Amino acid sequence: MVYDFDDNYHEGYAGLPEAHVPWDQDEPQPEADAVAWYLSASEWHDEGPKAIGECFDWFFEHVDTAKVRAIVIGGWEECYSQDSAPIVSRLADNANRLPGLRWLFLGDISSEQAEISWIQQSDITPLLEAYPKLERLEVRGGSGLGLRPVRHESLRMLRIESGGLPGAVVRAVGECDLPALEHLELWLGVTEYGGDATVGDCAAILSGERLPRLRYLGLQDSEIADEIAAAVAAAPVVARLETLSLAYGTLGNDGAEALLSGQPLTHLRTLDLEHHYLDEAMAARVTAALPGVEVDLSDPQGEDEENESRYVAVSE
Known part of the structure; x- marks a missing residue:
């Protein structure tokens, strides 16, 4: 803007x-x-x-x-x-x-x-500590971003847009106690711009233990989207979600196969896979497997089975 x-x-x-x-x-x-x-x-x-x-x-x-x-x-x-x-x-x-x-x-x-990768952020924990009634916090930029685990009773939405989100921030989000949080959206980005988060860093989020009211989970814009999809396929938090988003990343056939082979996703209202590397046959399989679910397969990037030239939607 x-x-x-x-x-x-x-x-x-x-x-x-x-x-x-x-x-x-x-x-x-x-x-x-x-x-x-x-x-x-x-x-x-x-x-x-x-x-x-x-x-x-x-x-x-x-x-x-x-x-x-x-x-x-x-x-x-x-x-x-x-x-x-x-x-x-x-x-x-x-x-x-x-x-x-x-x-x-x-x-x-x-x-x-x-x-987005140029924006210099800082530790945002003081905002959560100073505003215990805050319901929505959105941040753009991952460079220099920090977060310490806190308990916040009121936060309902947390969105962090970045071209590269530090793994330490992802871990801290998972270690926060957020009993009211309904919408969590993290743009993980790429290593080149500080996005060093691993699947392990997402473990606490995927367990859902500290996120009892979560309904929207976005682990987006990730260069390891296939690995994220495989972890999501068995994640306890998924059973309570209404929307799951792996959009803007490098999701390919392997990641989609993991989703289809994992726990049922038919309870979802929306599965957002915008900006993906699925071939036409796999895209058709995903849609057919989830009748009644709004599946967003827009912005296909073409097939890249070797994952040699895939790119996320937002990096620099």
Whole structure:
């Protein structure tokens, strides 16, 4: 998403229109709880804030933050070399001023601003610790990303988009106690950009022991998608899922065969395999084996039995 300085409103988030910070004072300012507040800075624009700190200053001065429900953090200055730690600290330190915050997106940065692998993130644990009522946390960028195992009673959605997600973060997600989590989506990415997660790193997630309400599981954009599929085929968590996504990765015939040979998947509402390397015969077998399941086999990449030239949908 790109910041448009000619328009106060941005694309929506969490069902709310996004309102730019700072707001054009020539226009009526929206109610604090009626929008998702979008904070973004860039040294490349002649207008608008050059530093994210300026956005926060205006936001806390001009918005009734006690009523704010949603915040989207876009680009910050030199986000390809400066990490998000100051933003995380600013949000965590001001949690008492944001008691109604429920939805947060850290790093809504378009590829025109910085490729996903360039975005410098940091330890996001303070956000979960400071906001025990947070229901939705989304993060874009895996470089420098950190997470420590925590217990969070309210989080219902956790999404991490990356071109390479560190295995330590994947393990930490699995070690978190998240009794309310319904939607978990991890873009695992590739080794070249820090995506060193193994199937073993996913073990705690696949056991489902700390995720009793999970209904959507996405282990996506993975260069080891066939191995992930084989592990998923026997994973206890799958029995309670409504949606399973192995989209955007390098899934081929071997991975699809593992899914078909494993535990039943007919209880699913959706199986998302978008961007895959299945041949036509295997794609037909998957669809035929799952009547009543919405199977997404869009964006086929052609056959590559040797797995020599497969690529994920999102890396750099």
